[in-house]
Amino acid sequence: MTQGTSTRRGDRSRPRVGPLAAHPSPAPDLDVDALIDDPATRIIVCTGSGGVGKTTTSAALALRAAERGRSVVVLTIDPARRLAQSMGIEELDNTPRPVAGVEGPGGLDAMMLDMKRTFDEVVESQATPEKARQILENPFYIALSSSFAGTQEYMAMEKLGQIDAAARRDGTYDLIVVDTPPSRSALDFLDAPERLSSFLDGRFIRLMLAPARGPARLVTAGLGLVTGALIKILGAQVLTDLQTFVAALDTVFGGFRQRAQRTYALLQAEGTAFVVVAAPEPDALREAAYFVERLRGDRMPLAGLVVNRASPAAYDDLDADEAMAAAQRLRTRGDHELGAGLLRLHADRVRLVQREAGLRARFAAAHPDVPTTTVPALAGDVHDLDGLRRIGDLLGSAPATG
């Protein structure tokens, strides 16, 4: 798409500043500004494992895009309280609200996902009021809609589909930025729709429905065994609740499956861009690598990788071992606290920077064609628009374009 300009040889051979300075990486740079400025980019999905700063990255991207002229809505999942407050979305009402304090020509709305409410609305739109009420009150539905592993992912996609349809219909937004749930694994997010539909298609569900469907169906020995075991473990009441639930949900199954497929197609469509977010840690980068491969396998459009929270560059003319040895010499002699302390700090920082550069280089070696940008860690947490702007500036000013 738009990465062409930043991958020219000339750009890459220019001297770099920042954490990668001492370790040129073969990866092309991710040009974030080109991505968010391109009117063809309609949806940006930020994904990655938990604790890497996905929410902050998506909010910063959305704000930057808005201040560069786009009409943006950002869908967040679980923002930090103060960040949510600063964006005016501490109330969970499942509707985008305008963010105050955005500068420039564009606009920014934000919303926080209410998973249960989104699920309830899907049920209500798919079933008769009577049927819907039955489903909404069933204890299994309550468990499924409020804590099923994957419901959050599925509902985030559902909401994305709704906002996208409304945006196309009414021209309200020309860019949707989606944060994904803080799952243990980034893959949960792509697998959720598939898991939910395969679950609803499962043998057991069909088994539970069998008595209600087929006239005078023979109860096989296997089924008797299963039912017997279930009653033994769960008790008869639970089994009855379960049967009621499954029967009621059956009427809306088709709807769920169709919606899951539609959302999947939306993710594959041109105009969608996945941004994989990671921290310079082995686990986070391993997740990112899985995810990149998975996106490729599913033919999903990958824009690139953002490595957040990189340690800021160290003074590079004194290596770690030398600094450590000098610190040791001062310590044994005593009375040179300041020098010894700062040398130790320097050694630590050099080691950290080298380790992170090594981790990134390994990722780049395995995925040489994934455009990457590195965002140095800020000293404090981000909880206002100014903080988001600073992150946006760091995201926008990719190392080689400055």
Next chain:
Amino acid sequence: MRRTDWSEVQLHVVTGKGGTGKSTVAASLALALAAEGRQVLLCEVEGRQGIARMFDVDPLPYAERRIATGLAGPGAGSTQGRPGTVHALHIDPEAALLEYLALYYKLGRAGRALDRFGVIEFATTIAPGVRDVLLTGKVYEAVQRNSRNKGAVQYDAVVLDAPPTGRITQFLNVSDELAGLAKVGPIRAQSDTMMTLFRSPRTAVHLVTVLEEMPVQETADGIAQLREAGLPVGAVVVNQVRPQDVAPDDLADALAGRLDRSRLGADLESAGIEVTDALLDGLVAEARDHAERRALEDAQRRLVADFDVPVVELPRLAGGVDLGGLYDLAATLDEQGLR
């Protein structure tokens, strides 16, 4: 920092926000507990094979495997210093359910039939409560090992690398989770028995955090939720703490941008380093960054101190956490009395 006696605790549950290093802490704690010939079991429940990676062994099956020798005590060589053993177990809910059915209901054949009909997938997918009961049920069995499980290792302590802080109370509070689904019946009775262990002083839930705003806030929320549910809060483990070897006065100067360059220059020269302006600038800038971070860390540390919970601190390992690093962290936990 309050020192506490943890020797009565048989089940150490380790939770923490994503990215704070809870798995590393759980592994180090297992090594620290496995001293003086003690047998320790380290369990993981999130299907990530993190233990196998940390200890550099093949992916773990659903079976207890000996993976490491514990921390050697100060009197190495004598009986007291003799290290113990760490076993590991990767608990997956489907295997746990089949085992549970065989063990408690003698449902060998029916269990497999359930699997064939997709019941197990169904149960573990739809009702996270059921899933959690199975996972915690296996942990419970390892702690309360009895004659039903013949020939199994008896553990002095079990360490659980648990789900993250946001989910931990729900995860351990199995009876409540099941309440909506199963009001009576055997699975309910089983979960009530488990709660008795989880709420007793034989269990401690440790929360791992780093000194940043969001993780500390989440830790505070987690502690409140655990207390409300009557679950015993153990220690707060502050992880990835930055080095502390710059004196407070110098830190304040670094922050204010008035660090004494001539003193620093003299120190460096006396260490045999060639002093240039660029070197001084570089070190002064690094000191300033560090001082900024330290100021933020100190503010968060004060909040952590207000939790009224024992606190232990672990250093950030600049080179990353390898097996050697785990033993270093274990020794640090041991020094601070968490063992």
